[in-house]
């Protein structure tokens with residue numbers, strides 16, 4: 188029960204000149220949902236593809252569902268489902284023909300494959316489109332079909348590479364629900380995402396990936412407390428008050444605030460348990476000092492904040508974001 | 520106490536997948552892939568129809584437009600030339616099919632769905648066997664259409680039914696060899712647009728410098744020898760002999776043993792193409 192169902196040790200993989208994975212370690216316990224969180228180019232897809240036997244690591248070792256991915260890929264393939272970053276379905280076939288085909292290749296008999304296909308079509312709201320060719324599907328429909336295809340045989344381990352990218356909120360909720368159902372049934376899920384919020388909603392544990400290595404792992408709360416929890420943002424009514432507001436925020440929270448002059452915004456990190464108290468304290472002080480604010484609120488940290496907290500720099504894909512976090516001295 | 524809410528019963532633990540034998544898995548998956556390729560053809564019928572268009576055009580152009588002019592002593596008049604021509608057309612259709620096979624294989628290896636195939640416990644051979652089987656079924660259909668077309672323009676098999684079946688058998692053997700040529704070309708050429716085209720400069724001389732249209736003795740020395748030994752000629756000559764259609768004659772050893780050569784040539788082509796195709800395919804799936 189406690190033996191991990193996915194383990195990776197010191198995986199390395201070069202993609203041309205880039206080190207896509209550079210000492211990647213991971214252990215996912217049975218029945219858990221682990222989110223691999225990282226910016227563009229962090230190596231999420233490379234990690235998933237190696238674990239799902241699509242590619243071979245240059246060095247290191249990985250086991251999935253008890254079998255070595257390099258030595259016994261077929262045993263692994265019998266036990267996993269994969270929905271890659273880009274839908275991998277046959278464009279020229281109908282949705283139903285795709286699912287029947289994948290079911291057959293997954294070892295189901297002809298009748299069982301048809302039954303399973305209909306079940307999955309129903310579950311992913313594709314029954315109406317089932318008889319249409321996939322090249323006429325919308326992006327979201329393709330994604331859902333791809334997800335359905337990864338479930339043609341109840342997998343022990345499911346890999347989802349950015350499963351909700353490009354989905355509308357309703358479809359996104361649908362995917363989240365399916366993931367929760369699967370986990371309820373005992374499937375272990377490894378998903379990748381660029382959104383801390385998604386990782387937060389779905390995952391038991393989050394591994395933060397940066398430049399091919401896991402730089403932090405833990406529950407969402409653990410990670411957030413490592414970066415100082417939530418953020419309180421105060422937007423001043425006038426730019427002249429920024430310094431005074433920053434001073435109030437610093438005194439109440441005990442942390443050093445970041446000031447962004449062009450947005451007239453003061454941000455300060457606050458632990459999840461203390462955030463309401465601090466928010467109230469700041470409000471009262473500002474009121475007493477007669478400082479006018481346009482907006483004030485508690486904000487969940489974004490991937491950017493997590494990154495900044497863990498690496499001291501912004502996520503690779505957000506160079507402009509780095510500037511936002513620089514603390515500026517503002518004279519009152 | 521009565522429960523007002525029944526939590527959903529947890530599903531039974533995932534059953535260990537049954538592991539069918541390697542061979543039965545290869546057969547079932549090969550059949551699934553055959554069906555996939557046939558469905559592709561049915562759902563986008565333009566390509567298979569265009570493939571048939573070339574041999575039908577040849578019947579029209581060489582049988583009727585040039586027919587009278589191309590007749591030679593071995594064939595008698597234009598009617599005789601058309602009876603002489605039809606076996607050549609059958610073989611030509613099989614030769615040009617290399618293009619469709621190669622394009623299909625090349626497109627497949629660049630499709631995203633290959634990633635899913637490779638994440639599944641699928642018999643790797645199924646992609647190739649499925650392609651070959653679907654091609655052979657298509658070849659049967661194409662042959663039927665061309666035979667029908669031949670009958671319409673006055674071509675007949677003059678020999679026994681058994682001989683006619685043997686002739687068709689040789690034709691399909693040749694197609695099988697061409698399928699593997701196509702698979703190999705499709706695997707080594709990454710660009711599907713290019714691969715469909717490179718087949719024509721390869722197939723055109725093979726088709727023309729052969730006994731399909733003209734007896735080799737009417738060609739200048741070297742070309743005549745090439746035409747005699749051309750695999751296309753061997754299959755065409757063998758079919759003419761078995762169908763009892765007019766032939767090109769000739770007293771060289773190859774000309775005297777067309778049926779034997781029509782068996783040996785495809786086997787030789789398969790021996791040359793299949794191993795590198797399989798090796799190439801295995802390397803692709805890394």
Ligand SMILES: Nc1ncnc2c1ncn2[C@@H]1O[C@H](COP(=O)(O)OP(=O)(O)OP(=O)(O)O)[C@@H](O)[C@H]1O
Pocket residue numbers: 202203205206207225226227228229230231232233234272381
């Ligand atoms: N086919 C390839 N050829 C060369 N380099 C590649 C290839 N695929 C990925 N890379 C490089 O490998 C690194 C990791 O890529 P990977 O796709 O694993 O990142 P990712 O975390 O999935 O990114 P994204 O969020 O954009 O999907 C990147 O630096 C990328 O540039």
Ligand SMILES: [Mg+2]
Pocket residue numbers: 231232233272348
């Ligand atoms: Mg990716």
